[in-house]
Amino acid sequence: MESTLSHYFGYDTFRPGQKEIITKVMNHQNALGVLPTGGGKSICYQVPGLMLGGTTIVISPLISLMKDQVDQLKAMGIRAAYLNSSLTQKQQKEIEAQLRKGELQFLYVAPERFDNAYFVQMVQQLNIPLVAFDEAHCISKWGHDFRPSYRDVIHKVFALPQDFTIVALTATATIEVQKDIMDRLNINKNDEIKTSTKRRNLVFQVNPTYQRQKFVLEYVKKYQKESGIIYCSTRKQVEELQEALAINDIKSTTYHGGLSNKEREAAQNDFVYDRVRVVVATNAFGMGIDKSNVRFVIHYNMPGDLESYYQEAGRAGRDGLNSDCILLFSERDIGLHQYFISSSKADDDYKDKMGEKLNKMILYTKTKKCLEATLVHYFEPNEKLEECEQCSNCVRENKTYDMTNEAKMIVSCIARMKQKESYSVIIQVLRGEESDYIRYCDYKELSTHGIMKNYTTSDLSHLIDELRFKGFLNEYDEILTCDNSVKSLLSDQVAIFTTPFKRKTTEKVNINTVEGVDRALFDELIAVRKQLSEDLSIPPVSIFSDFTLEEFAKRKPESKQDMILIDGVGSYKLKHYCPMFLETIQSYKAKI
Known part of the structure; x- marks a missing residue:
């Protein structure tokens, strides 16, 4: 396994989660891998595909994604190809001939390719040890990029006669989406491998500026040697911003659904081949673009949900070097997404779900907590949190309120409870409230009952969240427990500061460089x-x-x-x- 990794990819060790996923595949267990963008998802099917022999089928959502992956594999001397509508009939025939001879190690196809009876008949004759579903969140109705064709292809894949293993991979899937994927692909819960969504090389920033264009022009001029993506909500905004960049002698290209296939391909190649440093685009751009040296991603507008935002922002810094992810937020963005939801032809359940996701996105723009920890908590509520100490919230200079005494009172209260409790019960006890449950548990007899009766529920939620996001409290299925680190708090080794309640703050924008490089x-x-x-x-x-x-x-x-x-x-x-x-x-x- 390691020798295959070293020989083809040049790495001596696997990244977190990769080896576990590959081991399951090699043991013929269907598996789901949830790894962050840039976490090396492709290796999870490429390494076992090389080891198993035969032809690995990779189901992929975009032509650009297939092309990039195939280019990468060919650059390493691996025999790979794709079949899609961008190829001429002659090119397709050549690839089909290679397939029949067993000359291809990897074949990338869109799910719609399985609607072609000739293709299915040909695939039935191949030696297929592995089928990979890339960008597997596209399978789920509750995913941010749901594609019906992705879900519909599943039964056609299962109908193939070969005894193959299935591996599904994604970077952006909530708990609900993960369960949906596993149910549809017959993946056991024990065969899901998840790693943290944390990517410490990304510096997350929220900037509620009203002068978005001015900010972008100044930022891009400052970092004119760096590659970056600027996402806009509409084609009109893409064109307007690109024109503003051109007026200021900043070379860029555009990418959106209104361009022809040829124009989009040219724009993508200009960016990937470093002929232009900046691309201004709608969310049609980026999935699978394997350009690892994107140093910044700026969202000119707020996306409609955190999955979309994290996937798009995560296209920065895939090489592991420090990069900026900046969200320029305006209240006007909210109305646009509310209109998208209300005018959708989807059913009411779907609209309600999208409304909930929009609310979580809005909360992200307004939170005073660590932005990275906020994203981690959204995707994995039970993961232990800690502050990144570099996002725009962590570096703000007005965390002047010393909450150390309040923190001790909260921790003491939780420690005295006879069983593990939720946010709401802890707050009720701290405020001195009474209920049948509090009387049943004898919590009224605690010395900490009512110890913070002068604090509002909102105040206590803020303080408890602060302790949670700083890692002093852990959460599992909405139940709070004290982390071992509270010992340093109770022994006066640390002091805890938070922002004064309900005060607006400003952010800084920084880009970091690695020291020691000539x-x-x-x-x-x-x-x-x-x-x-x-x-x-x-x-x-x-x-x-x-x-x-x-x-x-x-x-x-x-x-x-x-x-x-x-x-x-x-x-x-x-x-x-x-x-x-x-x-x-x-x-x-x-x-x-």
Whole structure:
């Protein structure tokens, strides 16, 4: 398993969750993997696909996603292809011939391809050990990007005669969506592997500015060497913002549903191949775009739900380097989404669910708590939380209210209760309220009953949330318990500060850089990658990610033996790509 990973992908160890998923697949257990964007979901079917032999079928929602994945695999010497409407009849026939001969290790198709009887008949004759559902949230009606064709293809896949394993992968699925996927794909609860949605290299920011265009122009000018995506809600806003960028001599491209397939493909390639640094787009852009060096994602408007926001924002920093995820929020955005929901032809249950999701999105823009922890809590309510200490809420300078004494009272109350309780019961006891349940549990006899009677329910919710988001309290199925870290609080080793209640604050915008990188050498390596990209017609980040190039610029390897020790350098890339980079590094060192 590790040797396959090292040989083809250049990594010595798996990322969290990857090995567990692959192990289940190799044991012929259907599995669901929920890994964050940039967490290496593709490897979870690519490694077992290579080990099992035959042809792995990958069901993928977008043509652009298929193309990027196939380009990546070919860049590593892996035989892969896709079948979709972008190919000519001649090209399709060539790929079908390769399939029949068993020459392809991976075949990417859209779910609609299974509507073609000729294709199904051909697939029935192949050696298929594995079927992967990429972007599996598209299966569920409750997912943010539901596609009926994705759900409808399931019974056609199950009707194939081969004895294959199924693996489903997604980055953005709530508990409800995860259960729906597992029910439909016959995946046992024990065969779900989830890792934290935390991505510490992403700096989340909410900026309630009324001068959105001015902010974007200043930001992009400041970071003009960096690649970024700016998402707008409407095509009109995309065009207006792109025009403003052009007037200010900022080169960019646009991507939205009103463009032709050829125009969209050209825009995507310009961005992926680093011919332009900035793309202004609607949410039609981005799924599966494997450009790992996106340094910022700016949302010009608020999305309608946190799943969409996290997936789009998560396209930043897939190489693990620090990147900004900025949400520019205006109250006017709310009305637009409310209109979308009310005018939808969906049933009332669906509209109610979308309304609930919109409310959670609005709360995200207004919370004073850690933004990363807020996102983590949304996707996995039971996960232990901690502040990221870098989002716009964590770095705000007016956390001046010392809540240490209140924190001790809350913790003491929870510790004295004879059983684990929910938010509401804890608040009732702290406020000195009475109920049949409180009398039954003898909570009225506690010394902490009524100890915070002068605080409102809203005040106490704020204080308890603060303790929860700082990791002093843990939550499981809405029940609160004290974390071991409360010992430092009770022994006066720490003080806890929060924002003064109901006070507005301002945010800072920062972009972070990695120290220790020789930037002059890094720029030369970028130029080499770009030239190699053009010569081979391979996207730049398919050759090496920015992370790998930064490691080159830090370590300045002198030989292939040095290079193979760096993450991202596999045997194929060592042979075909590394000589040019070694030559550049040696030439650079000779000059200094």
